Amino acid sequence: MxxxxxxxxxxxxxxVSVEIRAGEVFGLLGPNGAGKTTLxxxxxxxxxxxxxxxxxxxxxxxxQPSGAKHLIGYMAQRPFGLHQLTVQEAMEFTARLRGCExxxxxxxxxxxMEELGLAEHRRRILMRLSLGLLKAVCFGMAVAGHPRLIFxxxxxxxxxxxxxxxxxxxxxxxxxxxxxxxxLVTHNINEAESVLDRVxxxxxxxxxxxxxxxxxxxxxxxxxxxxxxxxxxxxxSPGLPALEEMGEVIRLKNDSLVVLTQRANLxxxxxxxxxxxxxxxxxxxxxxxxxxxxxxxxxxxxxxx
Amino acid sequence: MPRPAGNRTSFLSFLRDxxxxxxxxxxxxxxxxxxxxxVSFALPVAFLILMRLMNPDASPDQVRxxxxxxxxxxxxxATLTMMAQTVAGQREARTFAYYVSLPIHKMSLILSLLxxxxxxxxxxxxxVLLVGNLVFGVWLMPHWSIIPIVLLLGASLSGLGALIGxxxxxxxxxxxxxxxxxxxxxxxxxxxxxxxxxxxxxxxxAYAFPVTYGAHxxxxxxxxxxxxxxxxxxxxxxxxxxxxxLAVTYGLRWxxx
Numbered sequence: 428m429x430x431x432x433x434x435x436x437x438x439x440x441x442x443v444s445v446e447i448r449a450g451e452v453f454g455l456l457g458p459n460g461a462g463k464t465t466l467x468x469x470x471x472x473x474x475x476x477x478x479x480x481x482x483x484x485x486x487x488x489x490x491q492p493s494g495a496k497h498l499i500g501y502m503a504q505r506p507f508g509l510h511q512l513t514v515q516e517a518m519e520f521t522a523r524l525r526g527c528e529x530x531x532x533x534x535x536x537x538x539x540m541e542e543l544g545l546a547e548h549r550r551r552i553l554m555r556l557s558l559g560l561l562k563a564v565c566f567g568m569a570v571a572g573h574p575r576l577i578f579x580x581x582x583x584x585x586x587x588x589x590x591x592x593x594x595x596x597x598x599x600x601x602x603x604x605x606x607x608x609x610x611l612v613t614h615n616i617n618e619a620e621s622v623l624d625r626v627x628x629x630x631x632x633x634x635x636x637x638x639x640x641x642x643x644x645x646x647x648x649x650x651x652x653x654x655x656x657x658x659x660x661x662x663x664s665p666g667l668p669a670l671e672e673m674g675e676v677i678r679l680k681n682d683s684l685v686v687l688t689q690r691a692n693l694x695x696x697x698x699x700x701x702x703x704x705x706x707x708x709x710x711x712x713x714x715x716x717x718x719x720x721x722x723x724x725x726x727x728x729x730x731x732x
Numbered sequence: 733m734p735r736p737a738g739n740r741t742s743f744l745s746f747l748r749d750x751x752x753x754x755x756x757x758x759x760x761x762x763x764x765x766x767x768x769x770x771v772s773f774a775l776p777v778a779f780l781i782l783m784r785l786m787n788p789d790a791s792p793d794q795v796r797x798x799x800x801x802x803x804x805x806x807x808x809x810a811t812l813t814m815m816a817q818t819v820a821g822q823r824e825a826r827t828f829a830y831y832v833s834l835p836i837h838k839m840s841l842i843l844s845l846l847x848x849x850x851x852x853x854x855x856x857x858x859x860v861l862l863v864g865n866l867v868f869g870v871w872l873m874p875h876w877s878i879i880p881i882v883l884l885l886g887a888s889l890s891g892l893g894a895l896i897g898x899x900x901x902x903x904x905x906x907x908x909x910x911x912x913x914x915x916x917x918x919x920x921x922x923x924x925x926x927x928x929x930x931x932x933x934x935x936x937x938a939y940a941f942p943v944t945y946g947a948h949x950x951x952x953x954x955x956x957x958x959x960x961x962x963x964x965x966x967x968x969x970x971x972x973x974x975x976x977x978l979a980v981t982y983g984l985r986w987x988x989x
Contacts, residue, residue: 471833493835501833508825511760523752524834 428479430465430632439465440476441632449484449575450606452598452622454613456723457629463612464504466629467578470610471501483576497526500574504581504612506561507568510554514545514564517553518571525572532571539567542597544590558585566594570601576608577601583615595622616720626719628726635726640719647687647717647725650674653696655704656683656711666703673699677724685724687717749836753844754851761818761852772810772856776802777863784867792870799864799872800951801924804943806860807882808914810853811889812896815845816910819897828984842980845894850886857882877962878953884969885946891976892942898983917943942972 430440440462447453455463468474470481472492480487486494509517515536522532540546543563553561562585569577579598583591599622601607613619620640628636628643636643656679657663663684670676673696674688688696693714706712783790783798790798822828831841865871893910900906917923921938922930927948930938938944949965 473829473832493837496833497835499833501830503826503829505826507830508822508827509756509760509830510825511762512756516756516759520752520756521834524749524836526835 428469428476428481430469430474431477438632440469443634445627445634445637447608447610449608450602451624452602452609452611454611454619454623454626455629456613456616456626458727461629462632463629464580467580467610467612471499471578472496498575500569500572500577502565502569502579502582506553506565511552513550513552514540514556515549517564518567521568522571525574527572535571539571543567543593559587559590562586563590570597576610578610580612581614582611583613583618591618598622616723617718620719628723630727636722643722644717644719647721648689650687650717651690651693652715652717652721653686653688653693654683654711654713655700655709656681657704658708658710661708663704666699669699669703670696675725685721687721687725746837746840749840750844750847753836753841754847757844757848758851761848771813772806772853773859775809776805776856776860779805780860780864780867790868795868795870796872796951796954797924798868799861800954801947802860802864803857803950804885804923804947805918806856807853807886807946808889808917808943810856811849811886812893813907813910813914814852815849815890815893816896816900816906817903819845819894820900820906821903823897824903838984839981842894842977842984846887846890846977849890849893850883853886872954874950874953875956877957878950880966881946881949881953881969884966884973885942888942888969888972888976891973891980894980895976895983898980917941923947942969945969
């Protein structure tokens with residue numbers, strides 16, 4: 428499908444064709460403005476595609492919106508403005524509007540509040556919650572009411588590490604045990620990697636790469652990542668030509684570099700850095716296995732970092 | 733487990749969703765409830781006292797005009813003004829993105845908004861009636877015909893407020909527009925006086941606003957059953973309610989574009 432904005436002047440999504448399988452956790456990665464949120468909003472029926480077709484479990488999102496909406500849950504990047512509801516009311520009303528009976532909605536809300544660490548806040552109105560707690564409530568609202576497909580836009584942003592772990596665990600268990608499908612938009616690539624079954628990396632409105640995290644990482648040939656960031660007033664430029672011969676070099680902001688190199692070249696790379704740039708001129712020096720984030724950065728040629 | 737998709741369009745589901753959404757709106761306004769009741773109560777009561785002070789020897793006809801006029805004023809404040817502000821505020825806060833992601837009908841949402849604001853106008857309305865009697869030392873109670881008049885007046889004004897909220901640039905603009913219209917309807921339209929008092933050129937404008945029929949209907953309800961005049965008021969208010977409901981249904985962008 429394609430999506431054009433402003434009388435056809437801005438191409439938000441271009442030639443996007445993706446099939447998300449039932450029960451999988453599918454990730455959409457990409458920098459700001461890559462077209463991820465636009466894509467999700469079209470899947471939800473909040474925006475109409477300019478051309479193409481979107482189908483959710485057999486329902487055409489544009490032609491049969493009520494059938495599709497019956498199956499989906501949605502957590503927006505920014506919390507909805509229902510600030511005057513209490514935590515419990517927000518979850519119960521959402522479950523009931525998705526068709527659950529009162530007792531079931533109540534039972535779900537109580538279980539979710541317990542799990543997400545919101546039980547002690549259940550009578551507080553959303554307006555008085557911190558952003559992190561509010562995001563946890565929004566997650567609860569997205570999963571309340573037994574939706575079969577759940578869209579989560581930056582779900583862990585502003586969450587504390589404990590709640591983040593709870594949320595990732597919940598996503599994994601709902602997917603594996605209940606067969607719920609998730610579509611996840613996130614910048615938190617390394618954390619999300621553990622739960623993602625497949626990933627689409629987007630840039631400038633297009634899908635640049637699609638596959639399992641393992642498949643995508645395989646494109647890096649089991650390389651190591653060497654990341655260096657210079658001290659203030661220093662530069663990594665003197666080492667650049669030589670490092671480029673040792674592997675793939677991605678330039679990041681502030682003159683930082685990521686060198687993706689074969690394990691056998693590691694000592695030679697370190698030696699080059701020592702000789703041409705100088706360890707004393709570096710604020711950061713890190714060596715690690717290449718991650719999904721490196722695939723993402725590499726596809727963007729450093730622009731995504 | 734949720735109902736299957738096929739049942740969602742049934743009338744019972746529609747009613748259930750409308751009731752649930754009305755519950756949400758009433759909970760949303762409860763924190764501003766005191767303020768809303770105050771707004772719909774304080775201004776009309778202040779007017780009542782002012783009128784009593786300016787005209788201590790008001791005739792029974794004049795007292796009826798004062799009390800019924802301020803009851804209309806209470807409904808205007810609680811519905812038109814507050815609705816305009818709320819709808820614009822919800823648009824700004826992207827609350828409609830929440831509603832659109834749920835398997836509910838757009839009309840359900842609109843109807844629930846109208847109902848919530850209608851219910852919200854009742855305390856102020858009853859308060860003004862009681863305080864009016866107290867201030868003027870009378871005992872005027874309306875005929876039951878006031879019930880459909882007030883309901884339809886509230887529905888048309890809520891619809892008008894929702895239209896302002898939909899079209900206004902932001903909540904502040906909606907508030908300013910709603911207040912301007914509210915004050916215009918109070919002083920330029922025949923709320924505190926009969927339509928015959930208006931200059932002939934202003935009368936067509938008066939007939940184009942629901943408050944004219946609402947004020948007339950409420951005034952008549954103090955005189956007992958007035959079937960002939962009441963029918964015109966009821967039909968006109970029904971027409972306004974239906975027209976604003978359809979206009980809001982059409983005008984509210986369920987989707988972002």
